[in-house]
Amino acid sequence: MAMSSTAATICISQTRDTIGFISSPTEIITTFPPHFIRLPVKQRTRFSLQSSSDVPQETATEVESENSVEASNVPYSLISALNVEKALRGIAITDANHYGRLGIQMGCPYDQVPAAYKQRCEELTNQGLDEDMLSKKLELLKESYYILSSEEERRLYDWSLARSGTSDKYVWPFEVDITQTPTEDPPPGEEEDVGPTRIVGYFMVAWLVLGVTLSIALNRL
Incomplete structure (x- = not known):
């Protein structure tokens, strides 16, 4: 069977997404008469890989620098x-x-x-x-x-x-601790009433004298 040698023009467009991968190519084929044969095109998927260690490394560097600054501001x-x-x-x-x-x-x-x-x-x-x-x-x-x-x-x-x-x-x-030590003189205390104490003292002395006197009198009898 005779085939036409006319070359088919094929345009393949590719779009890149936001995460670094190249999306599948879109096949655009011009319109041909029925006696033409459409040639299949093998799709090739290309991947663009980006190392994920770049961003964490910067973040780790920033965190480390912040920690070093905080440590240097700690007083003794x-x-x-x-x-x-x-x-x-x-x-x-x-x-x-x-x-x-x-x-x-x-x-x-x-x-x-x-x-x-x-x-x-x-x-x-x-x-x-x-x-x-x-x-x-x-x-x-x-x-x-x-x-x-x-x-x-x-x-x-x-x-x-x-x-x-x-x-x-x-x-x-x-x-x-100086905060627990009083720095002012203590307030003066109330004067003690020595009257009752003096009366008790006199009573004890009188009782002692009476006892000695009675003891001497009993010994003479």
């Missing part, structure tokens, strides 16, 4: 189970002298801590130290300021100082 703290155990055993929880750094005495009010911290910072700034040394010393002052200005931190620090100084005698935390 002495509160931990290990330090509490050391204080119970009479072991010093730190070798830092926070009171000496700020130039204040143990047991001073809380309102003296900010003033002492500010004064010490000004003194260090006026000493003409290099930038690295000044930064280290200011960081130590900042640590001492945080410990002594916080009630919880200072209570544990003072308790540790009291326990390490007298390890043979137990000291309770409230004994060194």
Whole structure:
């Protein structure tokens, strides 16, 4: 059977979807007379794969950076189970002298801590130290300021100082807590009425004298 040699024009269009896959091609065939034969076209599916590790990697990097920033902003703290155990055993929880750094005495009010911290910072700034040394010393002052200005931190620090100084005698935390210690003189008590007490005393003396007198009289009989 004779076949026409006229070539059929075939257009294949492909569309890309939103997830990176190429959709199935659409076959467009021009209209031919009945004596023409339509040639089949083999469809080839192409896939475009995209690694899913790109986006999670960026997300993980962002989360890691946020955690590192939060960790760097955490102030110094002495509160931990290990330090509490050391204080119970009479072991010093730190070798830092926070009171000496700020130039204040143990047991001073809380309102003296900010003033002492500010004064010490000004003194260090006026000493003409290099930038690295000044930064280290200011960081130590900042640590001492945080410990002594916080009630919880200072209570544990003072308790540790009291326990390490007298390890043979137990000291309770409230004994060194300045918030539990009265800073004002106690109110004067009411005057005691000594009248009844004086009467009872006179009665006892009279009864004693009477007893001695009767005893002597009975012995002479």
